[in-house]
Amino acid sequence: MKVFISHASRDKDLVRSIANVLKESGMDVWDDTLEIYPGENWAEKIAQALEESQAMVVLLTPDAQISKWMEWEIEYALGKMAYNKRLIPVLIGDPQEFQKQNIPWIFRHLNMIYLPERGKNRESIKQIAKAIKEAA
Numbered sequence: 001m002k003v004f005i006s007h008a009s010r011d012k013d014l015v016r017s018i019a020n021v022l023k024e025s026g027m028d029v030w031d032d033t034l035e036i037y038p039g040e041n042w043a044e045k046i047a048q049a050l051e052e053s054q055a056m057v058v059l060l061t062p063d064a065q066i067s068k069w070m071e072w073e074i075e076y077a078l079g080k081m082a083y084n085k086r087l088i089p090v091l092i093g094d095p096q097e098f099q100k101q102n103i104p105w106i107f108r109h110l111n112m113i114y115l116p117e118r119g120k121n122r123e124s125i126k127q128i129a130k131a132i133k134e135a136a
Helices: 009-024 042-052 068-078 122-135
Strands: 002-006 028-030 055-060 087-092 113-115
Touching (some): 002 009, 002 068, 009 055, 068 087, 113 122
């Protein structure tokens, strides 16, 4: 299964940590930090990755709450049957740091995974792989 990780640009280290755990769990992870090269049309590459993926992990951080790109990626996933039950919201950090009105509306209706330590705990990150596998 190919997994798309939606994230704010400041969260690249976190993306790599999560991508590594998902890959160890047997998933094909599209990581924009490794797959878009200088001079490439990044919007086209992201669109292609969204089309080819069957699951999306959305990393919600305070920076991500205000990202229009993440909002568009989530909207795409909501409209594609391949992502049905495979849109996995992951709240990173202290929930008190988030303004409820800035959390995408759909995530108020889905079970969310919480990573309080910005993904430093591999066992916590494995919850993401487990959720994807259970939805497959």
